[in-house]
Every structure is written in structure tokens, then in C-alpha cells.
Amino acid sequence: MISATPTGKVVLKPKRALPFYARHPWVFAGATERVEGTPADGDVVDLVSSTGNFVARGLFNSQSKIRVRLYSWDEAVPLDRAFFKERIARAIALRHDVLHLNHGSAAAYRVVFSEADVLSGMVVDRYGDYLTVQFTSLAIGMRREMIAEILTELLNPKGIYLRTEKGIGQLEGLELHDGLLAGETPPAEIMIEENGLKFAVNLAEGQKTGYYLDQRDNRAVVGRLATGRRVLDAFCYSGGFGVYAAKAGASEVESVDASEAALRLADRNAVVNGLSQITLTQADVFNYLGKMATEGRTFDLVVLDPPKFARNRAAIPQALQGYRKLHQHAMKLLAKDGILASCCCTGLITSEMLEDLISQVAVDARRDLQILERRGPAADHPVAAACRESGYLKCIISRVW
Template sequence: MIRPVLRLKPGRQFPFLSRHPWVHAHALADEGRNLNCGDVVDLIDHDGNWVARGVINPQSRLRVRLYGYDQSTEIGPDLWRDRLDRAIARRRISGPMNPEGAERLVFSESDLISGLIVDRYADCLGVQFTAGGLLKWKDEILEHLKTTLGARGIVVRVDEKTAKHEGIDPLEASHGSDDLTGTVEYVQNGLRLTVDLSGGQKTGGYLDQRINQEIAAGYMRGRRVLDMCCYQGGFGLPAAAKGAASVLGVDTSASALAAAAQTAQQNSIENVTFEQGDCFDWLKDAVENGQQFDAVILDPPRFAGSRHQVDSAMRAYRRINASAIDLLPPGGILVTCSCSGRVSRSDFLNMLMDVGRRRRRDLVMLENRGPAPDHPVAISCPESDYLKCVIAEVQ
């Protein structure tokens, strides 16, 4: 079969020889603007040697996503079905499926399907396409997921930010069910939760922190806890349910706080309250007013969406962590997180060391955690190692 061929600029082949899946437009000698979104292309180095096979989107700066590093790999429905099956089987390595629970079944680059996220909430699926080129096979992918998993229904989304970057239209649609306009119930960390597959973040919620949330709750027993950037109470509600003296959750989103309060009521959790506020301003005021907590949880949104934002992100992390330490007495517990893939784990730990130095406080790290096992890391794509969760005692 004759395919379009894209040539790399001199010396740009090495990441792809190491099986990194992202080819940005600036790495290409021919940017392929005359091709159609979803076309299968072969990538060659500047000397004409075959490197990899992928799918192009001429409207995206991430011009080609690579899916094959052997010339025998054919990109199409059979490949997607095979990789979906392998991704689902990979989740069962760590244990059996909880039919009432939630899990990530497909994690984009980490499952060798760059541009596809699939989350399961009980018997329903939330699917997010982040690669415009994959939409060419959307129906085949969704049908295989529904048939293989016996899903009651699927909500498919392409959010506005992704659509802008990929040069495609936003998308939100149901597949196989007309009754997924409301919420779906599932169980996580002993709590009965609901998720809005259409109106929530990403595929409806966040699943990567759920084991960290359970582990952190064990450190909160008997403590007065501040859960900053609490969103819908992922950290704070398990802590309150498992013995915290009190939990105060703070977030900028009124709708997220309302959802958290509703979850607390549904699970008969009474030792939690919520306030709306900006994390920087709220923490600054709390320090100035002399407030104290026995534990502070920091789970802010992504501060660095690109490499150009890393410096400002590090300043933001220093600021909120310094304020958190100021709110803790000796022996207090700090749970601090970063979901910025551009911020490395070593950079995050160095930031904490710097904060401790500036505040003249010792931080003793008790746990240095990542995401749940259903969010695996592709060694060839370091960006997939994005989540950091440090639990430390502050002296």
C-alpha cells in the first residue's frame, strides 16, 4: 500500500526511534498541510530511513500521532480493537473489576492509543477524544467498547479547548443509550458518588487520585483538616468519613461545592463544611488571621499546560505550599499534589525543599505517590508521568 510520506528535519528522529508518539509540526521538513485529517502516514528521517507510522492532523501543531514502529503495523479498526482489548486486560492485572466502581480503561499514550481516554463509571462509559485524527474511526471504537464491556451507554466528548487545538468541532453525544443526560451512580472509597458524564470535567470526573485519597484519609483521623482546591470533595469526604475531627473544603467552583455538599448529605457525613474562594487569596487571608489546621490538603488544577508555563507554575506551587506550611503546627500533615505533566517529580520535590528552607521548617516525607494503577506510565512518553502526591509531616 502506498501511503503519504513525511520527512523529518535533520537530527529530529531520535525521540521517535525511542517510540515517543508525538510529532510536532516544527520537527517536520514537510508539514503535510495538503493531507486530510485522519490520513495514515509514514514518517522517515532526513536520510529517507523509515521511522514510524501514524495519523496526521494538518490543523494541529501536534501534527502526527504515532501508533506503529514496525512496518508490518497496519493502522485501522483491527489495530484499535486489539489495543482496546489489551488496555482493558491490563487493568485486570491489578485485580478484578468492581462492577459498582469506577476506573480508567484507556489512558491515551500509556495504552498506545494516543488521543483516546475511556473511563468506566459502574455500567456506563465516558469517552474523550483528544486527537482529531482518531475521529475517523470513532464509530468502530465506540461499538467495540460497548460490545466488549456490555456498557449500558456511552457519553462521547471533545471539549472546546481540545477542539480549538485540533481544529475540529466540539462534540458531545450519547452512544447506545438515550438516558445518560443525568448523573450516574458509582462507589468509590466506601462512598456512594454521582458523576455527570455530560457536564462534569473531562469524562465527568477525576479517577487518578482515588487511591491517594483513600491513603491520605488514614492520616487525617482526629485532625482538623483544610482541603484546598477540594473540587467535589475527592480528598475531604473520605477523610471526614474515616475519622477526621472536621474538614473544611475550599474551591472556586460553586457547582463543584454544591455537588460535594450533596455527596456529603447522601453519605450522612456531617463533619464537613465548604467555602467558595480562590486558593491564593484564601490561604493568604487564613495565614494573616492566624488560623491553624492539623492537616492541609493541596490538590490544585494544572498550573503548567505547556513548557512555557513551568516557571510561573513553580512560583504558584511555592506560594500555596508556603502558605499551607504556615497554617500547620509542628507535627501537622501536608498532602500536596501536582497534576502538571511539565513539572517533573524532582522539580516538585525541590520546590518543597525550597519552601521548607524559606520557612525554616523540616518536611519529613511519609509517602511519595503517583496515580492509581489504571493510569499507567508509558516509559517512552515521560509526559504520561504527570501526577505527584506527597504526604509529609511538617516539623
């Protein structure tokens, strides 16, 4: 049984407390002076200033660069089961009582979004009658059985499936494997509904926790712009943008992805929505876009939705090169008065960096570009004001002459 009360204190270096008084949840090792007591990894600790004043309460991990993840700024509050139940219930209330996303047995939405819900290291998604959970914190992962019990009490799912993130073992010392956490094993295919469209989701094999719920509203926007247009959906995964475009009356849609499994899902989603104008192409997206540009092919709407290109700051220059290359291809593929949807889920790439890059590529291509919308994720993926890093997704809609 993990104690809910502090087993030690982490003392900050002088003049390093301000971000944590302002409720930023990540205390990196470089900000800490020393540890008092003998807290084990996963234990509750108090964060105190260099003068000994209480700052916040969190969970300790000596194996992580994030030495303490903070959860409460009230010294009287233990990080016990009741605390986590109240915090999860508050996250659920946003999705149910404010956003009204819990409509029917085929609803799909993010239930808990880590730092944005002041639950650093935990993501929970709902897909119909099932939940997927992902732990990116050792301490929260150690409490997984308690978390599963709370989710069962509050949401009564048929089953809860655990998904793991690549590289998290090295970053956090957390050794978990994908598999059933509680209840029934989910079927190989779960059919969800999104804005009147149907999508097949595989919780065990799909990317992230099964589907890109964060792009829900952006897919709808692209759909509204696609009527009568020839559409290219690059890095299509299970075909979301392409399905929306085809349903809205796109004259043709080409969906491209390197993954055969993803394209099987995309084909399934085209069929269940009664769409026949979608062509699926398995190829390396960079190479294929370059090939089409060389052949002189053009589209009226191009969606670029690549996976994350950088997981640390050292990889940012290479990531920017990747985004630049994609947009260079897109400028050649876009017909006059075309629409470009530029998506970026690399949190280390800011909106300003992405806009600057797109603008530079347009100038180099001698194209005029108008930014129509600056968008982010759907509202069930909120941004914590105290942790702007939670605002990772960018979607810039542009018109290109």
C-alpha cells in the same frame, strides 16, 4: 470511509529519528523535513528516516504542532478497525485481568489512557454502566463512530458520552461538542463506589470526564493519615479527599472550592456517606487560605489539589508562582507535626521542580519538612516508558514540624 493504509510519507530531518525508533508517539513539525504524497488530515502515513527507512506508522494532522501521532512500529500492520480493537482490548485487559477494577455495577476506572496505552489522543473512563470518552487528536476524533462501536462490543455500556477538552479545537483543528456518542443518555447523577465509599458523578457537567479517578489511591493514603486530625481540603471539587478523611475519623474537615456546582456534589457525597463533620466553603482558594492564615487558624492536615496551572512551557514560571503561593499559605496553616499533601496535575512541572519548591518554601518559613511519600496516579493511569509525559500527576506527602 477513512483508509487504513498509508496515503503518504512524512520524512524526518537528518539525525531526528532516534526518539521515534524508541517509540515516542509524538512527531512535532520541527522534526520533519517534508511530506511525500498528499495525505489529508486524519490519514494514515508512514514516518521514514532521512535515508528513507521505515520508522513507524501513524496519523497525520497538518493543523497540529504534533504533525504525526504514532501507533505502530510494524510496517506490515494497517491501522484498521481490527488494529484499534486489539489495542483497546489490551487496555481493558490491564484494568480487568491485572488490576481487577471491574467489580460490580458501580465500578469506576480509566479504561484507556491515551499515550500510556499506545492510543495517543483517546481517553475512556467507566462510571458504572456508562462510559465517557475524550478525544485530543483530530484523527482519532474522526474515527469516533468506529471507536464507539468497538467500546460497545467489548464493554457493552448503556451509553457512551463525549466530553471535550478546552482549547483542543485550536490545537488540533478538532471541532467536537459534549454530548451523547452512543446508546442511552446517562442520568444526571451516577453513583459510583471507591474503596467502600460512594461518590455522585455528573458526566455532563463534572470536571474532566466527570471525576478525578487518578487520585483514587492518594485519597486512600490521605484518609489513613487523617484520623483524629483537623483537615483542610483545598480545591476540593466533589469532596473526595475530605470524604476519605472524615470517614477515617478526622475530627473536622473544611472543604474549599470556588465552584458552587462542585460544592453541591461535595455536599451530596458527604450525605450519602453519612458524614456530618465536613464544612463546605465557597471561596477563591488563594484568597481564603491567606485570610485563614492571617486569622491564625491551623490544621493538622492540609491537602492542596489545584487544577492544571500551565498548558504550555511559557506558562511554567507563572504556574510555579501559583504553587509557591499555595505552599506559603499551607506552611502558615499547618500546626506542628502537621501533614501536607501536595498535588500537582501540571505535566510540565516535574517532581523535582515541585519538591524543590516545597523545600524552599519550608526553609523560608523556618519549618522542618520530611517527605514521607512520593506518589503518582492510580495504576489505571500508567506511564508509558517511551512517553514519560504521560506521568503528569504528582502527590508528595510530607510531615511539617
